[in-house]
Amino acid sequence: MNPAAVHSLRRFALSVPDLGQAEHFYRCFGLDVVPLERGGLSVRTAAHGREVARMHHGPRKTLHHLSFGAFAGDVDRIAAQALEAGARELESPAEGEPGRWFVDPDGRLFHVTEDENRSPKGRSTEELIVHVGPNAAPERNLEVRPRRLGHVMLLTADAGRTANFYVRALGLRLSDATEGIVSFLHHPHGSDHHVLAFVQSSGPAAFHHASFEVPTVDAVGIGANRMAEHGYKQGWGLGRHYAGSNFFHYVRDPWGSFVEYFCDMDYIPAGTPWEPRKVAPENSLSSWGPDVPDYFLVNSEA
Ligand SMILES: [Fe+2]
Known part of the structure; x- marks a missing residue:
């Protein structure tokens, strides 16, 4: 069973x-x-x-x-x-x-x-290109309202060991991992590439970031601009993750952890056989994007 x-x-x-x-x-x-x-x-x-x-x-x-x-x-x-x-x-x-x-x-x-609510029901790509043809760019005042919580990443002393606990306890499955660095987990009922992830860190078990889905790459970028206008200028992005394929921008919160705007994450339908990949260390953070700021992987609860 x-x-x-x-x-x-x-x-x-x-x-x-x-x-x-x-x-x-x-x-x-x-x-x-x-x-x-x-x-x-x-x-x-x-x-x-x-x-x-x-x-x-x-x-x-x-x-x-x-x-x-x-x-x-x-x-x-x-x-x-x-x-x-x-x-x-x-x-x-x-x-x-x-x-x-x-x-x-x-x-x-x-x-x-x-809980009777669960989401998403599939990959949400339909809105990724909002307009085709000329005049495709949005106005600066585009409203950015994240529509759901996608995942949380936690810092832990041993990413593989902690991931294994949540596999056994909650029935999650390993999506991809880079040994000694990071493990990504999804659930088997039709899931984003990851709903829970662990990144290895010395120091106490800690919260690293929570990630929220927005409909388009434009919303990722405009959300980041808006946060900077409100004084939240530190963060990392725009980039694209290799594990999960999502576009991202992270904003540093007032306590040294992060929130992430994302769109277009890989979706793993229920019943899909899934072979976890061993992700090379150079791909473990992103496929492309700006240099990772030195405060990004600091344990803010140490
Ligand atoms: Fe994330």
Whole structure:
């Protein structure tokens, strides 16, 4: 029997020292921000109002938790796999929210719950070329509103070992990897090339970036311009990743981690046999793009 598997990454949650700063940053990025009843912020997509992140108040920026969605009948099987893989189960820290909560062997908190929403249903290429012919370029004031959370990348002491835990626990599958550097994971129900990725780093288990899909390369570029106009000038892009094929631009957040605008990521349909590639180190960060800034792979939680 195949392992049971999650079908989506629902949200990530961070602890941050200044919620006002978090609200400003994510609003400028193109997401909606509303207060949570018990304190903290809920970050949502404008189009669907779907929660993609939570911000909690804490002394410094750290990953608070990840939340994954699964089909109704799969949650208990996934929970059993997580325990078997070495997770520890916790009482729910979010009162009233269904689902089961675990701590992974490195101390990261994660949540698995039944969720009927899952996306995407396929590769979203139809809008990549918005206009054909003359006058194809958009105006500078194009509105950029990320439409969904794509993936999260975390820093970890051993990318292969941590990826293997999430393969066993959540039924994720290895997409591509560069040994000793980075591992990319997808789920088997029809998935982006990666919904979760681990990059190797000395220092504590930490949050590196969250990535949001926008419809076009123009939106990636104009989003980056807009963030710079709001004072968020540091980052990396425009470029194209080799693993996943997506176009990207990263914007550095106020705490030294990043958000990424992406479009046109490889999609792995359900039932596709997939052979993980061993990606050469020179391709592990990008296929093309500007030089990687020296602060990009710094562990901002060390
Ligand atoms: Fe990414």
